[in-house]
Amino acid sequence: MPRYDPLSPAQRSERMSRILNADTKPEMIVRRLVHGMGYRYALHVKALPGNPDLVFRPRSKVIFVHGCFWHQHRCRQYRMPKTKHLFWEPKLAKNKARDGRNQRELRRLGWRTLTIWECQLKTGTVLKSRIKRFLGT
């Protein structure tokens, strides 16, 4: 008997995109940190490739906050679910390819990019000085 799935494919993909685009916790942590350091930014600028999470217009710089799973960071936190491997792998590979394209496109347009990974949020002061180095004073 086929497994019962209460969601239609359209509903499922709508739910997925909501999860992917939500103000995720790692992003909130970075926002608070950056704001607390005195920098001001715009959020999710749709006109820019990849909708960067934090946009520093006068500096022509953007910060992406990436979840290790969704964006395929090869770190300890990154784990491909064993059972749903065939389901996830193409989707996640697509995410990663798209990230690369967006960042190249941003650079081409004169933007500098910094990617902060979920697993780097715990590094506290190291992360802070990375952000400061990137954004300048």
Ligand SMILES: [Zn+2]
């Ligand atoms: Zn990671």
